[in-house]
Amino acid sequence: MTLLKPAAAPTAVPVAQPVRRIRVAGVFLLTVAVIVVLAGVHLTQGTSSVGAGDLLRLAIGQGADGSASILVASRLPRLLAGMLVGVALGVAGAGLQSLARNPLASPDTLGVNAGAYLAVVVFAAMGINLPTLPAGGVAFLGGLAAAMLVLALSAGGASGPTRLILAGSAIALAMAACTTLLLVLFQEETVGSFTWGSGSLVQTDLVAVTQMAPVVALGLIAAVLLAPRLDILALGDDTASVLGVNVRRTRALITLVTVVLSAAAVTVAGPVGFVGLVAPVIVRLVAPIVPGLMRHRLLLPMSGLAGVIVVLGADVLLRMALGGKAGVEIPTGIVTMLVGAIVLVWLARRYRDSGPSRSAGGGTRAGLRTRRTFAIVAGLLVVLVIGAAVVAMLAGDSWLRTGDIANWLNGRSGRAITFVLDQRFPRVVAALLCGAALAIAGATVQAVCRNPLAEPGILGITGGAGVGAILTLTFVPAAGIWLLSGSAAAAALATFAFVYAISWRGGLSSDRLVLIGVGVSAAATAVITFIIVYADPWNIAMAMTWLSGSTYGRTLPQVVPVAIALVVLTPFLVHARRELDLLSLDDDVPRILGVRLERTRLFALVCAALLTASAVSAIGVLGFVGLVAPHAARALVGGKHARVLPVAALLGAALVSLADSIGRTVIAPAQIPAGLVTSMIGAPYFVYLLWRTRRTPV
Known part of the structure; x- marks a missing residue:
């Protein structure tokens, strides 16, 4: 370690x-x-x-x-x-x-x-x-x-x-x-x-x-x-x-x-x-x-x-x-x-x-799994995601029936049912897509850092995207989704570039990258709070919504950038799956096998930053998804990223969708932001990881 x-x-x-x-x-x-x-x-x-x-x-x-x-x-x-x-x-x-x-x-x-x-x-x-x-x-x-x-x-x-x-x-x-x-x-x-x-x-x-x-x-x-x-x-x-x-x-x-x-x-x-x-x-x-x-x-x-x-x-x-x-x-x-x-x-x-480099997988004990195991896990997760989406469409301050969804799809539902499902559908899509994007970004960051406890939020990428989005919302209230997403992406990339450059000291240290990212993330949180309080000190709800992550009031155009980011960037990361496997080992093996280490790291982290920025622009700052989903994926299907990436995406989508459903129903008609639910689910899991490896430096 x-x-x-x-x-x-x-x-x-x-x-x-x-x-x-x-x-x-x-x-x-x-x-x-x-x-x-x-x-x-x-x-x-x-x-x-x-x-x-x-x-x-x-x-x-x-x-x-x-x-x-x-x-x-x-x-x-x-x-x-x-x-x-x-x-x-x-x-x-x-x-x-x-x-x-x-x-x-x-x-x-x-x-x-x-x-x-x-x-x-x-x-x-x-x-x-x-x-x-x-x-x-x-x-x-x-x-x-x-x-x-x-x-x-x-x-x-x-x-x-x-x-x-x-x-x-x-x-x-x-x-x-x-x-x-x-x-x-x-x-x-x-x-x-x-x-x-x-x-x-x-x-x-x-x-x-x-x-x-x-x-x-x-x-x-x-x-x-x-x-x-x-x-x-x-x-x-x-x-x-x-x-x-x-x-x-x-x-x-x-x-x-x-x-x-x-x-x-x-x-x-x-x-x-x-x-x-x-x-x-x-x-x-x-x-x-x-x-x-x-x-x-x-x-x-x-x-x-x-x-x-x-x-x-x-x-x-x-x-x-x-x-x-x-x-x-x-x-x-x-x-x-x-x-x-x-x-x-x-x-x-x-x-x-x-000291010696970390072991493969960032210190996880994820061994190899058979193709049959991967196929079974993937199939079960697909069913879970579909089930989570259906539950999310049915759940809320008023519960619906599956027949209502069928009638809505065929255009035969009543006005009240149509209104409710028209409001819920973009929220469900936003939760699924943003959960998948954050999970893929988290798996990428953990591979590059060789640290199973790293995630885009810890590296400051999430906070940077939040700063860009909140600046746009505060000073350009009428901004469209593309300007909002572009601002979030630009800020996320700028934050990532800053963290990456500051972390470089005769080479990139994974530990230094994490520590500097934590500092930058804290600064980003302070900046977000300052902007909101200074621009509109009475709009505390806006601050808590962005800092907690919420799908409330989402529309389909607002989730289009997330869909584009997933469609464009995920194939690149899947294509680089072998390089991600090697990066998770140490620095020497990739060089011996001809991998351009720094270029690959930079490319992977840029993809992670863009995925994170698109998710933040859609639903705000969402914690722990990029940490829990990849780790659970490695535990289920092993450490090969050809399997980790799709399984993590499915787990992330299911986690955020279920969290959003819980937040909309447990105290209905009031709502709990999805980010708070994912934090309360993810934090105990993170504590469990730390406790299990408490004698091992990370």
């Missing part, structure tokens, strides 16, 4: 360096000075006309009552919330990175924020309005459950950053799907939770800050007290045990402390993205010129201060660029997520592959 090794030296080396107290004191003073400047600028920003001069006069006792009320009621709570969130997430991120010995660990990549957010929304959907402290306890339990699951699936983070990121992304996506489902079903009870769920610093009073501040302070004290153990733990579990550190207890305590800090931050401002990733990175960049800064009694509080700079800097930049009103409507977490995605991409660029 392939492992990712850091290009830099192990953390144990800088930890052992002596502390240069003058330099450390200078860095701390400089950091505090930067925070003071940012805080001063932050207080002058807002929707009112109160400026710096008014605040200075207020400071010397000459200000007006209006200035004082604005300062106390709005600006000061927002500033203190940003500082509290920055400290909490910065320390939590540094603790999690030391715990996992992985610079890519953070409350986001370990799913802590997603778990805490889901737990809070569950109670909101139940109509239970929790006070601040109980809400913090609920967030803690949700975050702890998510962190423990991700760490278990990634062997504590020791099995490599790729597995850690994939496990965290899967858990976060599954929890986000559950959260979005609750937001859709309980819109009145969860009003305002969508914007808050992107990380908003808007505060109406000081209650949340004053009640969570002691929790954050206790968490910071506990983290500093555990710092000596973290220093020893950085030397390795065996060495730490020899030196008298109870490794299991230390890991449990650090996990509890970091989750408490993350839950406190979520309680105050929602999940502010990637602060816990960026802040420790900033400290580590400064550490080479400040000997001893990597010791945890300095690293942890310094990361907290760096987190304050990240949060306040993002908030200041947001309101400076877009004005005070935008600072209320647009969550600060969108900016921090964009910054964090850039840092994640940069960190992934610094890693290199080492």
